[in-house]
Amino acid sequence: MCALLSLATFTIPQHVEATVNLSVTPVTGGNDLRFGRVNASRIENKEVKIRITSTDNRQYQLFHRMLEPLVNTQGENIGHDTLKTYTLIGSNSFGTLYSQDLESIGFGDQLLYSSSASGESDTFRVVYSVQGDQLKASGNFSGQILYTVRPIGGGAQDTIFLNVFLESSGELKVNVEGSTGQNTVHLSYPGEFEKTGHIKISFNGNLGRKIKIYQKLEVFPKNDQLDEINKSAVNIQTSGNQNGNVFVQNPSPLERKRILLYESNQNEDTFFVNFFLDEQEIKNQKAGHYNGNLTYIIESADGIQEYRSMIEIEVAPVFNLEVKLPPGGMDFSKMLPKSPPQIKEIMVEVETNLGKPYIVVQNVTAPLSNEKGELFSEDVFTLKGESVGAEIGKMISSEFTPVSNGETPIYFSDEKGSSAKFKIHYRMRPDQNMNPGDFATSIVYSLQEM
Numbered sequence: 001m002c003a004l005l006s007l008a009t010f011t012i013p014q015h016v017e018a019t020v021n022l023s024v025t026p027v028t029g030g031n032d033l034r035f036g037r038v039n040a041s042r043i044e045n046k047e048v049k050i051r052i053t054s055t056d057n058r059q060y061q062l063f064h065r066m067l068e069p070l071v072n073t074q075g076e077n078i079g080h081d082t083l084k085t086y087t088l089i090g091s092n093s094f095g096t097l098y099s100q101d102l103e104s105i106g107f108g109d110q111l112l113y114s115s116s117a118s119g120e121s122d123t124f125r126v127v128y129s130v131q132g133d134q135l136k137a138s139g140n141f142s143g144q145i146l147y148t149v150r151p152i153g154g155g156a157q158d159t160i161f162l163n164v165f166l167e168s169s170g171e172l173k174v175n176v177e178g179s180t181g182q183n184t185v186h187l188s189y190p191g192e193f194e195k196t197g198h199i200k201i202s203f204n205g206n207l208g209r210k211i212k213i214y215q216k217l218e219v220f221p222k223n224d225q226l227d228e229i230n231k232s233a234v235n236i237q238t239s240g241n242q243n244g245n246v247f248v249q250n251p252s253p254l255e256r257k258r259i260l261l262y263e264s265n266q267n268e269d270t271f272f273v274n275f276f277l278d279e280q281e282i283k284n285q286k287a288g289h290y291n292g293n294l295t296y297i298i299e300s301a302d303g304i305q306e307y308r309s310m311i312e313i314e315v316a317p318v319f320n321l322e323v324k325l326p327p328g329g330m331d332f333s334k335m336l337p338k339s340p341p342q343i344k345e346i347m348v349e350v351e352t353n354l355g356k357p358y359i360v361v362q363n364v365t366a367p368l369s370n371e372k373g374e375l376f377s378e379d380v381f382t383l384k385g386e387s388v389g390a391e392i393g394k395m396i397s398s399e400f401t402p403v404s405n406g407e408t409p410i411y412f413s414d415e416k417g418s419s420a421k422f423k424i425h426y427r428m429r430p431d432q433n434m435n436p437g438d439f440a441t442s443i444v445y446s447l448q449e450m
Contacts, residue, residue: 020060020119022149022158023051027125033145035130035166040205040267042132047088048162050113052149053121060119060151063109064126067146070164072139078168079136079208080104084129087112092124102129109148119151130166133267136208138168138301171205174298176307183307185275187234188314189282196276199309201261201296204268209301213262215273220256221292221313229290229313233281238262241271251276258297275311284419286355287317315353321360321447322349332368332428332439341429347388348411349421350447357450360411362443367405368428370437380431381441385410388421400427413450 026033027047038044054060064085070078081104087097095115103110113124143164150157177200180186185197201213215236221229235251244264254275262271290313298305324347332342348360368381381403385395394412403426410424428439 019156020052020054020056020149020151020158022062022147022160023053024147024160024162025049025051026162032163032165033128035164037167037169038130038132038135039169039171040132040135040207041171042130044130044132044166046128048126048128049123050126050147051121051123052113052115054115054119056119056151056155058119058151058153058155059117060115060149061111062113062147062149064105064112064145064147065109066105066107066143067161068142068144069107070141070143070166072137072141072168074137074139076137076139078141078166079134082131082134082136083164084131086127086129088125088127092122094120094122097124105145128164133204135168135267138207138209140167141165168207172203172207172211172298172300172302172305173205174201174203174305174307176201176296176309178309180312183309184312185309186312186314187275187277188316189277189279189285190316190318194314195279196274198275199273199294199296200270201273202268202270203298206265206267206300208265208267210265211263211298211300212260214258214297214299215261216258216295216297217254217256217292218295219291219293220254221290221311223286223288223290225288227286227288229292229315230281230285233278233285234311234313235276235278237274237276239272239274241269244269244271246271248273261296277313282315283318283351283353285315285353287315287353289314318351318353319358319447319449320351321445322351323347323445324349330426330441330443334436335370335428335430335434335439336436337430337432337434339430341427344426344428346424346426347421348424348445349419350411350413351419352417352447353419354417354449356417357415358413358417359409359448359450361407361446361448362410362424363407363446364403364405364441364443366442368403368439368441370435370439372435372437374435376431376434380429380434381426382429383410383424383426386423386425388423392418393420395422396424400425 035044084102086102098111145162147160178184179197188194234254237251238246238248243266292311294309296307326344382400384400392414396410
């Protein structure tokens with residue numbers, strides 16, 4: 001009798017571990033995120049396609065962060081706010097996108113995506129944007145972004161590194177503009193509206209490098225006869241900067257030497273070099289048209305740039321005479337034969353910038369007389385001069401001398417025709433034979449070139 005052996009076959013099911021896998025691919029191709037050359041005037045955007053495959057049926061989340069900051073070969077950081085990001089709305093199918101507004105990438109995990117509760121696989125896009133105006137340095141930069149997908153509540157996670165490259169090209173642009181013209185400052189005297197002017201200096205694209213701006217006076221303002229303007233007649237003062245350090249913040253005379261106006265590490269800025277006339281100094285300046293040349297020197301990592309400007313100063317001719325009469329005019333009242341002498345004083349001021357000698361002339365148009373028309377001897381009515389301040393010209397006699405009828409010079413200027421200020425004292429001394437009464441005369445003053 002034969003026994004039959006029956007064999008049974010058992011299939012042992014193989015355990016398959018649930019997984020979540022991550023794929024990160026730049027849309028423009030390649031395995032790296034390459035921005036190419038970026039300058040301060042541009043914004044460069046690149047898209048990255050993210051694919052998540054999940055077999056776990058559990059909700060998961062995706063994060064990203066800067067693993068290695070963007071630095072150049074010199075170790076300079078490109079700037080925290082230069083690389084920004086946002087998720088592209090509508091590029092996903094199931095879950096929820098976060099970071100939909102433009103924001104900087106930090107060094108801590110930032111949530112980009114959260115799947116549905118059942119953890120379906122999904123695909124979406126993230127935009128990375130280089131803000132050119134935030135560049136802080138130039139050169140070739142590289143860094144890394146780390147992506148991490150992990151199930152909520154723990155479990156196996158997946159990570160991927162994405163290399164980032166870009167070239168920052170500094171294109172420093174400088175603009176120098178005058179208040180009168182493209183590169184000119186025009187000042188004039190006298191006048192209220194052209195006593196001041198400015199040079200506006202602005203720049204951009206500096207990429208956070210040190211920049212210094214100087215002013216050098218190449219040619220001091222001169223007239224057609226090559227006479228230089230008074231060195232204290234023109235002042236400068238800087239103003240209007242936003243972020244940098246400005247120098248010459250207090251009014252200072254215009255100088256020939258090179259002077260530092262501005263220094264900073266800003267990407268862009270604007271400031272002014274203000275020019276204004278010192279009225280006390282310019283009023284003594286010889287009339288004429290004065291021209292000077294300025295150079296603005298910009299020192300930066302891009303080298304040295306120079307910009308030429310002009311300063312024009314127009315000093316209009318002035319030839320003025322001002323006479324201040326005493327109250328009541330030249331009227332000697334209530335004179336009696338035995339009265340004490342009466343003295344009337346006038347103030348004479350000459351303002352001129354012609355640079356030519358001149359004279360001040362008095363014209364006694366009517367002799368001194370009383371209301372009855374009675375005249376007197378010459379020694380009754382006399383005058384003398386008195387300088388006010390420095391004596392720079394020649395006065396009429398400093399002792400009382402008779403007043404002559406008609407025209408008589410009472411002041412002679414110096415050879416330069418300098419402005420002057422002086423007094424004339426008129427004295428009426430009673431005569432024993434005179435009749436009492438009020439006495440008056442008429443005198444006209446004039447300014448004449450010699």
